[in-house]
Amino acid sequence: MGIHIANSNNEWLHTLRTCSSNSFKSEVKRVYIYICATISAIWQKRNSRIFKGKNIPHQLVMVRILDDTKNYMLIMAKEVPDCISLRVLLHRLGIDANFKIKTSITCQWLKPELGIVKVNIDGSVSAHNNGFGGNARDSEGKVIFAYSGYDKSMSIRVQ
Incomplete structure (x- = not known):
């Protein structure tokens, strides 16, 4: 070094x-x-x-x-x-x-306009693996599909 x-x-x-x-x-x-x-x-x-x-x-x-x-x-x-x-x-x-002192952050999902599908995704990487997930909702907030997964890789490129 x-x-x-x-x-x-x-x-x-x-x-x-x-x-x-x-x-x-x-x-x-x-x-x-x-x-x-x-x-x-x-x-x-x-x-x-x-x-x-x-x-x-x-x-x-x-x-x-x-x-x-x-x-x-x-x-x-x-x-x-x-x-x-x-x-x-x-x-x-x-x-x-x-x-x-720990403070909490309040988050709220906002509905998309009528006829629009909103897709939310997230992911994280740690020292041992990575995880990811997401969902799609319509303007009513109804879930159209959702997914999640993980991998032993320590890279977001694998996702």
């Missing part, structure tokens, strides 16, 4: 930034942050013991893990979804964040 990382701490921060999104949507991401901070702290303890002859106490390693996690979350926690688990986590870490 052509990216040079100076130490393991920078490496895990780079990895998190590369994989991060604008919100904390998944518990996996939180676990990943803890794992990276833990690996970094253990690696620093190991290097200190091997190369400097110093043994860092386990309590200090734990403090370093919590500090690294807290510092990362301070950077990322500008606006996060409002859920209990995130409120508890950020409170325990002493992080103030703006919690964004």
Whole structure:
């Protein structure tokens, strides 16, 4: 890739930034942050013991893990979804964040003019497959036909 990382701490921060999104949507991401901070702290303890002859106490390693996690979350926690688990986590870490309340968007189907058939279609692609569907309705809203399907492909071109 052509990216040079100076130490393991920078490496895990780079990895998190590369994989991060604008919100904390998944518990996996939180676990990943803890794992990276833990690996970094253990690696620093190991290097200190091997190369400097110093043994860092386990309590200090734990403090370093919590500090690294807290510092990362301070950077990322500008606006996060409002859920209990995130409120508890950020409170325990002493992080103030703006919690964004989910808002629902109301959608409504509008009937076409008399003698016109309206076709609605939709599709989505995920990391594992894709899905698609649609329907056709007349000016009364009566369904003329509908279809749906999926494919293991991760491309919309297959549809």
